[in-house]
Structures are given as structure tokens and as C-alpha cells.
Amino acid sequence: MSTNTESNVENNGAEGSVPSQEYLTFVLADESYGIDILKVQEIRGYDAVTKIANTPEFIKGVVNLRGLIVPIVDLRIKFGLGNVEYNEFTVVIILNLGTRIVGIVVDGVSDVMNLRGNQVRTVPDIVSSIDTKYITGLATVEDKMFILVDIEQLMTSQEMALMDSAVVH
Amino acid sequence: MSIDMSQFYEVFFDESEELLAEAERLLLGIDIASPDAEELNAIFRAAHSIKGGAATFGFMDMTEITHVLENLLDKIRKNEMALTAEHVDAFLSAKDVLKMELDGHRLATAVDQEQVANVKMMLKAFADAGGLEIKPTPAAPSAETSTPAVEPVVETASVAEVVATTATPALETTQADDGIKVFSIALPEVTEKDLNNLKEELGLLGDVTSNKQENGRFVFTLKTDSSQSDIISICSFILDPNDLVITQNSAAPAEAVAAIPVVAEDPGFGLFTDDVKSAPVTPTAAVEGKQDTKVKVHEEVGYGLFAKPGEETVEEGYGFFAPFAPHKDAVKAELIGDDTPVSAEAQAAAKPEAKVAEAVSSEVVKSAATAPARRESDKAPAASAETSSIRVGVEKVDQLINLVGELVITQAMIEQRVSKLDPINNEGLINSVSQLTRNTRDLQESVMSIRMMPMDFVFSRFPRMVRDLAAKLGKKVEFVTVGATTELDKGLIERIVDPLTHLVRNSVDHGVEMPDKRKASGKPETGRLTLSAAHKGGSIVIEVTDDGAGLNRDKLLAKAKTNGLDVSESMSDTDVFNLIFAPGFSTAEVVTDVSGRGVGMDVVKRNITAMGGSVEIRSALGFGTTISIALPLTLAILDGMSVSLGENIYVIPLNLIVETMQPKMEDIKTVTNEGLMIHVRGEYLPIIPLYALFKQDTEIMHPTEGVLLIIEAEGKKAALFVDALVGQQQVVIKSLETNYRKIQGVSGATIMGDGSVALILDVPTVIKMGQSNIKQGAYA
Numbered sequence: 001m002s003t004n005t006e007s008n009v010e011n012n013g014a015e016g017s018v019p020s021q022e023y024l025t026f027v028l029a030d031e032s033y034g035i036d037i038l039k040v041q042e043i044r045g046y047d048a049v050t051k052i053a054n055t056p057e058f059i060k061g062v063v064n065l066r067g068l069i070v071p072i073v074d075l076r077i078k079f080g081l082g083n084v085e086y087n088e089f090t091v092v093i094i095l096n097l098g099t100r101i102v103g104i105v106v107d108g109v110s111d112v113m114n115l116r117g118n119q120v121r122t123v124p125d126i127v128s129s130i131d132t133k134y135i136t137g138l139a140t141v142e143d144k145m146f147i148l149v150d151i152e153q154l155m156t157s158q159e160m161a162l163m164d165s166a167v168v169h
Numbered sequence: 170m171s172i173d174m175s176q177f178y179e180v181f182f183d184e185s186e187e188l189l190a191e192a193e194r195l196l197l198g199i200d201i202a203s204p205d206a207e208e209l210n211a212i213f214r215a216a217h218s219i220k221g222g223a224a225t226f227g228f229m230d231m232t233e234i235t236h237v238l239e240n241l242l243d244k245i246r247k248n249e250m251a252l253t254a255e256h257v258d259a260f261l262s263a264k265d266v267l268k269m270e271l272d273g274h275r276l277a278t279a280v281d282q283e284q285v286a287n288v289k290m291m292l293k294a295f296a297d298a299g300g301l302e303i304k305p306t307p308a309a310p311s312a313e314t315s316t317p318a319v320e321p322v323v324e325t326a327s328v329a330e331v332v333a334t335t336a337t338p339a340l341e342t343t344q345a346d347d348g349i350k351v352f353s354i355a356l357p358e359v360t361e362k363d364l365n366n367l368k369e370e371l372g373l374l375g376d377v378t379s380n381k382q383e384n385g386r387f388v389f390t391l392k393t394d395s396s397q398s399d400i401i402s403i404c405s406f407i408l409d410p411n412d413l414v415i416t417q418n419s420a421a422p423a424e425a426v427a428a429i430p431v432v433a434e435d436p437g438f439g440l441f442t443d444d445v446k447s448a449p450v451t452p453t454a455a456v457e458g459k460q461d462t463k464v465k466v467h468e469e470v471g472y473g474l475f476a477k478p479g480e481e482t483v484e485e486g487y488g489f490f491a492p493f494a495p496h497k498d499a500v501k502a503e504l505i506g507d508d509t510p511v512s513a514e515a516q517a518a519a520k521p522e523a524k525v526a527e528a529v530s531s532e533v534v535k536s537a538a539t540a541p542a543r544r545e546s547d548k549a550p551a552a553s554a555e556t557s558s559i560r561v562g563v564e565k566v567d568q569l570i571n572l573v574g575e576l577v578i579t580q581a582m583i584e585q586r587v588s589k590l591d592p593i594n595n596e597g598l599i600n601s602v603s604q605l606t607r608n609t610r611d612l613q614e615s616v617m618s619i620r621m622m623p624m625d626f627v628f629s630r631f632p633r634m635v636r637d638l639a640a641k642l643g644k645k646v647e648f649v650t651v652g653a654t655t656e657l658d659k660g661l662i663e664r665i666v667d668p669l670t671h672l673v674r675n676s677v678d679h680g681v682e683m684p685d686k687r688k689a690s691g692k693p694e695t696g697r698l699t700l701s702a703a704h705k706g707g708s709i710v711i712e713v714t715d716d717g718a719g720l721n722r723d724k725l726l727a728k729a730k731t732n733g734l735d736v737s738e739s740m741s742d743t744d745v746f747n748l749i750f751a752p753g754f755s756t757a758e759v760v761t762d763v764s765g766r767g768v769g770m771d772v773v774k775r776n777i778t779a780m781g782g783s784v785e786i787r788s789a790l791g792f793g794t795t796i797s798i799a800l801p802l803t804l805a806i807l808d809g810m811s812v813s814l815g816e817n818i819y820v821i822p823l824n825l826i827v828e829t830m831q832p833k834m835e836d837i838k839t840v841t842n843e844g845l846m847i848h849v850r851g852e853y854l855p856i857i858p859l860y861a862l863f864k865q866d867t868e869i870m871h872p873t874e875g876v877l878l879i880i881e882a883e884g885k886k887a888a889l890f891v892d893a894l895v896g897q898q899q900v901v902i903k904s905l906e907t908n909y910r911k912i913q914g915v916s917g918a919t920i921m922g923d924g925s926v927a928l929i930l931d932v933p934t935v936i937k938m939g940q941s942n943i944k945q946g947a948y949a
Binding site for chain 1: 907
């Protein structure tokens with residue numbers, strides 16, 4: 001876990017020919033995740049949600065985002081990361097996935113990082129609560145591992161049951 | 170032209186459709202014995218505009234029909250032919266054919282070529298039969314629509330005067346015996362591509378030859394039987410018509426053209442510089458004015474031409490202004506002021522520049538002659554329509570409505586917070602907020618009104634339908650609409666068309682009796698069918714009334730009994746009449762005077778209920794039937810009852826709630842100790858506990874502690890058990906599916922005054938869900 005220890009500030013120079021991408025990193029329990037920053041619309045605090053009947057537990061409900069009705073997904077529940085509490089640090093990341101807007105509940109947002117392609121490692125075959133096909137890679141920065149998630153693929157997948165086509169009872 | 174024409178197709182389609190609808194409306198309203206000239210002109214204009222557009226876009230089939238249609242209309246318009254009922258029928262079928270062709274181009278639907286050919290033949294036959302005898306025409310009706318631009322009027326008038334004083338009779342339009350006229354069209358500088366396009370377009374009208382001038386410009390010589398305004402219309406798709414110089418003559422076409430630069434460059438003619446250019450399109454006033462005076466105006470083929478302008482003197486010419494001026498006060502004022510100097514100048518200019526004047530006159534006379542009647546009448550209404558409305562995409566309006574909806578919610582939030590403040594210390598703030606409340610409400614109302622459309626949009630399609638249907642059935646029906654200006658949400662307007670069509674057709678078919686039967690029962694032979702719309706409270710009431718046979722209560726009851734419906738003699742009239750809405754209560758067996766009343770009536774009722782409306786029937790045997798539809802004003806807003814369940818608020822559409830009650834213990838029954846039921850006025854209704862249906866936590870577990878709402882949808886009733894009633898309010902409906910998905914039992918969501926989201930219950934589904942839950946014994 002010591003392949004690359006450059007800070008994101010140095011990375012902003014983006015020297016070399018390897019293309020880089022900016023990620024928003026956030027914390028879920030003890031794990032750090034990164035998602036493509038271009039998918040992020042805004043970050044807001046966790047407000048009261050309106051519960052919706054007969055939906056999976058990780059769908060917290062819907063909120064009013066300036067007149068739009070936006071569903072809120074708690075990734076901690078979805079990823080099975082136990083110990084779910086809602087306090088003043090709990091944050092909702094509002095994602096803009098093309099035509100849809102979805103909010104995800106996380107324990108906290110940490111940073112914006114610029115990662116180059118050669119900093120990203122492939123994912124070994126492991127067992128996790130989400131399919132590894134939604135994990136695009138692992139990156140290590142300053143001895144911390146970041147799990148890079150293809151959030152659009154994940155949120156529009158059948159298992160999230162956020163879309164009508166996903167309703168298979 | 171290098172631009173892609175296809176991007177204008179939609180505009181053309183929309184416009185043509187509107188024009189066709191307008192033409193139909195006018196045709197139906199026209200008085201055959203003495204048709205209003207303005208109406209005939211309007212029909213002609215519609216046909217003409219469609220023709221111009223169709224030609225531009227290369228829809229030759231439409232051009233052909235409109236062309237023959239136009240020829241025939243032109244003859245009638247010019248009193249060369251009397252309008253007959255057959256003509257109106259022919260025009261109506263031509264309209265149908267055009268609509269069919271339009272749809273063919275737009276939606277790629279099938280076009281019945283045989284019908285097209287038939288109509289074309291029919292129109293041609295009429296046109297030929299009309300004879301070619303030419304009568305003098307009264308003053309063109311466009312005199313009333315004198316051009317609003319004051320300056321050009323004055324100037325044009327004086328140009329025309331110059332013309333009048335100096336032009337020689339030889340400058341009269343030359344017209345070949347066969348109606349073929351020769352126009353020369355001098356073009357401004359154009360690209361070669363435009364030139365070719367133009368040549369092609371003009372080729373549709375007749376033979377075109379182009380000559381290049383020394384200055385590099387082109388002059389087309391066109392032999393055609395079309396009028397000058399046709400040419401202008403065609404050209405205006407490619408060029409600014411003001412840049413065109415069109416002359417109709419047999420003399421050297423270049424003469425008039427050559428004259429233009431002279432006129433423009435002559436300092437003494439400064440006044441005319443712009444005018445000469447615009448003369449071809451704006452000289453109406455002069456010509457029209459003259460027609461009222463002593464000036465001898467000779468009408469040749471309906472165009473105001475000066476037969477012997479030489480007879481006219483300048484002094485007499487001043488007289489033109491007097492009769493002309495009263496048409497428009499502004500013009501009058503302007504004219505009085507400018508009268509002398511303008512004319513003096515015109516006169517002065519006229520003498521030394523006799524040649525110029527002559528050239529100008531040849532042009533002015535001709536364009537003045539041909540352009541006004543059509544061009545002006547074309548332009549005046551178009552101009553006023555442009556200024557009074559704009560075309561905006563529905564999505565833009567919807568976005569605006571959404572934003573205002575947000576504003577209203579935000580405003581409600583502020584109001585709620587302010588109400589908690591100390592009124593004495595915060596008096597200023599509270600006053601400002603209440604002003605904001607008022608302004609927001611006004612804003613919301615105005616914005617909502619954008620989506621509102623007059624009922625005329627729907628009503629206008631019925632006169633034709635009633636006319637055709639009555640003719641087919643051999644009945645006489647007078648169709649009356651009342652309150653066509655009543656406004657309704659566009660979304661609802663579109664959805665009300667089908668049910669209304671059905672009701673109107675039913676009324677003509679089954680309501681109004683045959684003339685002899687009506688006579689026998691002492692009624693006038695002509696039946697009366699009234700379609701009315703009016704606002705009542707927060708809803709709009711649309712009624713279809715006929716003075717026909719009325720519904721026969723006994724026959725309905727008998728029919729219902731044979732159909733196995735649960736009926737009794739003691740039912741109220743309303744309940745009996747409502748039987749016709751029962752599915753399957755239809756024509757199968759003919760019950761003479763109510764035959765067919767019921768075909769699809771259940772569909773009508775279902776459609777209207779789906780729009781949040783209701784239907785009611787009033788009828789008296791022998792006197793007629795009224796079917797009354799009440800609709801909410803808009804789809805975007807719902808009258809709802811908000812109820813609480815645990816921490817959440819749910820909204821239930823108010824029109825689906827029959828009553829609310831706090832039940833007594835003894836009214837609640839169980840079946841096999843499982844499903845709960847409530848005994849209400851002799852009915853046992855299943856109790857659906859919302860907390861169990863939506864798996865919500867609440868402390869109120871027994872119906873006696875909460876509230877029961879009796880809900881009814883699709884003929885089924887149930888008692889919905891919730892914690893408490895919160896209040897009745899109008900809510901803005903938001904879709905859950907935009908960002909999420911459909912939730913069973915929920916039809917949408919709304920945002921409450923405090924910014925929280927409340928779900929709107931889908932009552933029919935809730936009733937179904939409740940029943941299946943009861944069957945599964947999901948709760949006790």
C-alpha cells in the first residue's frame with residue numbers, strides 16, 4: 001500500500017500523459033469511497049425524509065429539493081456497513097445521473113482528489129455486498145485506500161430498485 | 170436558399186392546420202344568400218396562405234388543390250359568381266382533402282388520391298361553370314383595414330397623385346385575352362442559389378425567363394394567370410418583398426426598374442426614397458381613398474386601376490384625403506398636417522421629373538392596383554395577430570408554472586415562520602410578508618392563466634360534425650354554443666374532446682327526433698343542441714343539452730332489470746339516469762327512444778372521472794336531456810384532504826372522499842375475527858388501515874381512536890383508517906417517477922407548506938390493495 005503517496009495538491013499539476021480524473025471522496029463507516037465528481041450536483045445536510053411504503057430499507061424516502069421530488073438512498077444500509085446513525089455530520093450527496101436526480105446518504109464528505117490512470121489498481125475478486133462490477137478500481141493516496149465506484153451504473157442498476165424497469169417482484 | 174427547409178415544416182403544419190380550422194369555421198358561418206365580403210376574403214386568404222406555404226415546401230398536391238380552390242373563391246369574391254350551398258359543400262370537402270394531405274405529409278398517414286381527384290374535379294367544374302363575365306367590383310373591403318403606418322400612407326398617397334396627374338392611359342395593365350398576364354420582377358442583389366430557388370418557385374405559377382441587367386441584377390419575366398400578390402407571397406419566402414419591383418406590363422420591363430435608382434437619387438424626391446421601395450406593398454390608402462371620390466376609377470378584374478388618370482387634376486386629388494381620413498383618426502390628423510407640403514412637393518417633383526414620375530407611376534399604378542386588395546387584407550390581420558400573441562413551447566410554460574409553484578411554497582414557508590414571530594416587534598416584516606402573499610397569489614393566477622385556452626378550441630369542431638351528422642340522419646339541428654370563451658387548462662381541453670364528441674354525437678343521433686316526429690309532438694322541426702361552458706366555483710361546467718325526446722325512466726329501469734342490474738322502482742331519477750353509464754348498458758337491444766344511449770357512455774364517464782371531474786344527467790321525458798360535466802380548472806392542482814399517519818402526511822383527492830367519520834365501537838364488525846368492517850347507513854364497507862397497508866408506525870391502532878374516510882372509486886367503496894384529519898387544501902401535483910419510480914398506492918407527491926413532501930394516495934389502487942390484503946388476512 002505504498003505505491004503512490006502524492007497528495008492531491010501535487011496531482012493538480014496533472015503532469016505526464018496519463019489522463020487524470022477528479023473524484024469526490026466520502027466516508028462510509030471506516031471505508032473511503034470515491035465517485036466521479038462530474039456526477040455530483042450538490043452536497044447538503046440530512047433532512048427529514050418522507051418515508052415511502054413497501055420499499056427496501058435502504059431507500060429512506062423522498063425529499064423536496066427545490067421543488068423536485070428526489071429519492072434518498074442510504075448507502076451504509078445498502079453496503080451493509082452497520083451502525084447507521086443520523087447526526088449533524090451525516091451528509092446527502094445529490095447525484096445528477098443524466099435524466100435523474102438521486103441523493104445518497106454518507107457519513108461524511110472528505111475531499112476532492114485528482115487521480116491519474118496509473119494510480120488506479122484493479123479490484124481483486126472479493127466478496128462484498130455490492131457487485132464488484134460497480135467498482136471501477138482501488139486507489140491509494142497517503143496510505144489510505146479509496147474504493148472507486150461507478151455510481152451511475154450502481155444507482156441505475158436493478159438491485160437499487162430506483163427505476164421502474166427495476167421493479168421485478 | 171442554403172437553410173434546411175425541414176426545420177420550418179412544423180411551423181407550416183401548425184399554421185396550415187389553424188388556417189384550415191379557421192376556414193372551416195368561416196364556411197360554416199357564412200350566409201349563402203349574401204356572403205360577407207370580409208369572410209370570403211378571409212377564406213380566400215387561408216387558402217392562399219396554405220398554397221404559398223405548400224409551394225415553398227414542395228407539397229405539390231396541396232398546392233394544386235388550393236390553386237383550384239383559390240380560383241373558385243376568387244370568382245365568388247369578386248362577385249363573378251354567386252355563392253351556393255354546393256360551393257360551401259365543395260369548399261368543406263376541399264378542406265377535408267387538404268387536411269388529409271397535410272396529415273399525409275406530417276404524420277405519413279394515407280391519402281385517398283381518388284377523393285383528392287374528385288374534389289379537384291368538382292372545384293374545377295364549379296370554376297369553369299361560373300363563366301368569365303366580368304362585373305365591376307365595389308370598393309375592396311380592405312378600405313377599412315387601412316394601413317396603420319401613417320407616414321407611408323401620406324407619402325404613398327402623394328406618389329399616387331403624381332401618378333394620377335402624369336400617367337398616360339397607355340400605362341394600364343396589359344392583359345392578354347386568356348387571362349395570362351405578364352409581370353416583370355426586378356430583383357435586388359441575390360445569390361445565385363436564391364435566384365435559382367426563386368426561379369423554380371415562380372415556375373410553379375407560369376413561364377419564367379430571367380434576364381441579367383447591366384448592373385448585375387436580374388429581372389424575371391413571368392407569364393402567369395396568378396395575381397401579383399401571389400408572386401409577392403412566393404418571393405417573400407426568399408426575399409424581402411420590399412426589395413422587389415414587380416411590374417405588370419407588356420412594355421419593356423426594364424423601364425420601371427431603371428427608374429428606381431433615378432428616383433432614389435433625386436434629392437427633390439427625398440421624401441419618396443423609402444416610399445418607392447415600399448410602394449408596391451403599401452399603396453392601399455391612396456387607391457382606396459380614390460375610389461370614394463370623383464376620381465374615375467375603373468376596376469379591371471377587381472384590381473383598382475386608373476382607367477384615365479390623365480383626367481385627374483392635382484387639386485381634385487386633395488379631395489382624396491377627406492373621404493379617406495375618417496377611416497383612422499390618427500391618419501386624419503397626420504394628413505391634415507402634411508397635406509399641403511407633401512402634395513406641393515409631389516407636384517413640384519412631378520413636373521421636372523415627368524419621366525421619372527411616369528416610370529414611377531407605371532409601377533405604382535400597377536402595384537397599387539394589384540397589391541392593395543389582397544396584400545393589405547393579408548397583412549392587417551396578420552400584423553395584429555402577431556402583436557397580440559406569441560408562440561411559446563408548452564414546456565417553457567410548464568417550467569414557468571413549476572417555478573411559480575415553488576415560489577408559492579417558499580412563500581407559504583415564510584408566512585408560516587413569520588406567523589410565529591411577535592406581531593408587535595416585527596410589524597414591518599409581517600406587513601411586507603402579507604404583501605408578498607398577495608403578489609405571489611396574483612402571479613400564480615396570471616401564470617396559470619397562460620395554460621388556459623378558451624373552450625372555443627373544442628367547440629369549434631362541433632358545428633361541422635353536427636351539420637354533417639344531421640344531414641346524414643335527415644334531421645334538422647340548430648347548434649348553439651354558449652360560453653365559448655370560458656377558459657380551461659390546455660391539458661384538460663385536449664382530453665375533453667373525445668368525451669364531448671361522443672356526447673354531442675349521441676345527442677344528435679338519439680336525442681333529437683326526426684322532424685316529423687318533432688312536429689307531431691308539437692315541437693319545432695328543427696331541434697336545438699346547445700353546448701355550453703361556464704365557471705362555477707373552482708370548476709368548469711360543460712353541458713350538452715338537446716330538446717329531444719329525453720330519457721325514459723321506465724324503459725331504463727326495465728332495461729336495467731333485464732341486464733341483471735340491481736335496481737328498484739324507488740330509485741331517484743338521478744340514479745336511474747346514471748344507469749346509462751353502467752358498463753355494458755348499451756345498445757344491444759334497441760329500446761327505441763333511448764337506443765344507443767349507453768354506447769361507450771361508461772367510457773365517457775371513466776375518462777371524465779380520470780380527469781378528476783364528474784358527470785350528471787338531467788332529463789325530462791319529451792323535453793330533452795342535459796348532460797353536465799364538471800371539471801377541475803387544471804390538472805396541475807388538486808383539491809385534497811391531508812391526513813396524518815404517524816409522522817407522515819398523506820393527501821387524498823377530495824372528490825373521491827364521500828364522507829369522514831369517527832366510528833363507534835358497535836359499528837365495527839369483524840368477519841371470522843379478521844377483516845374489519847364498518848356498518849354505515851345499511852352498507853358494510855371494508856376498513857383499510859393505512860398503517861398496515863403502508864407498514865407505517867403509529868400509535869393509533871384501532872379505528873375508534875382515529876378517523877375513517879369513506880372513499881369511492883370505480884364504483885367501489887371502502888373506509889380508509891387514518892390517525893387524524895389535518896386539513897383541506899389545494900396541492901400542486903408532482904410526479905414521483907421523474908427521479909424515482911411508480912409506487913403502488915401512490916399517484917404522486919406534493920410539497921407542503923413547511924417544505925416537506927407528502928404523498929398523494931391513488932385511491933382506486935388503495936382500495937384494491939386493501940381488498941387483497943383483507944383476503945390474505947394481512948391484518949386483524
